[in-house]
Amino acid sequence: MKIAFCGKGGVGKSTVAALLCRALREEGLSVLAIDADPSPHLGRLLGFSEEEKLTPLSEMRELLAERAEKAGPYYTLNPRIEDLPERFMLTRDGLKLMVLGAIREAGGGCACPEQTVLRRLLSHLILQAREAVVVDMEAGVEHFGRGTVVPMDFILVVTQPYRGSLETAKQILRLARELELKNVLVVGNAVRTTEDEAFIEKTLGQSPVLSFPEDPQVAAAEREGRSLLEVEGPAVEAARRLARILLSHGA
Secondary structure (H helix, E strand, O other), X not given: OEEEEEEOOOOXXXXXXXXXXXXXXXXXXXXXXXXXXXXXXXXXXXXXXXXXXXXXHHHOHHHHHHHOOOEOOEOOOOOOOOOHHHHHOEEEOOEEEEEOOOOOOHHHOOOHHHHHHHHHHHXXXXXXXXXXXXXXXXXXXXXXXXXXXXXXXXXXXXXXXXXXXXHHHHHHHHHHHHOOOOOEEEEEOOOOOHHHHHHHHHHHOOOOOEEOOOOHHHHHHHHHOOOOOOOOXXXXXXXXXXXXXXXXXXX
């Protein structure tokens, strides 16, 4: 099972992704968590410490340039990446973590050779994995233009019941339809009332498959830098329900 989390920055997709990783582990699955966001937080939320070499591959510019065989304006479109998972993947208790990050240049420039390496590695990880895969994608809609999400079994679009968040979710749903992607599901977050859920459904024309409530225990854990594998509460229960929904859907 391969699951990608998308949505506007700040909607809590990394938090929901981490909680789903936990729930899938509780269901007995081995899980590969991939953080492909330019500002990666998934490892911290899953309890991996900075001392465990959480440096994103996107920051290893010399390595990426070497693999891209960069020479002036020229670079390979088929970089060698097969050894990178073994070198940089972290493993703990049936949970694997790969922190890719994504390259963002000041002024909106493009680092195409290095980004090519990251994209090929992401595709390799998704296609070769034998575990359940949970990918925290970069915020926004750019990855849909690159077709990165095509190999996924589920696209989970995380949104909060606010217009800015919903506008991004609407764009993602439109692009997913254009790519003819299946199993594109809306997940509400920080949903307080039935009116919030109704507002999401009215705006998107699609009701959430499940909504996560505001959870002070999760908020406290994030403030204190504690792993979300250690907390209990309504958001954890929502993640368990979401895992069961996805597993039954994919059965």
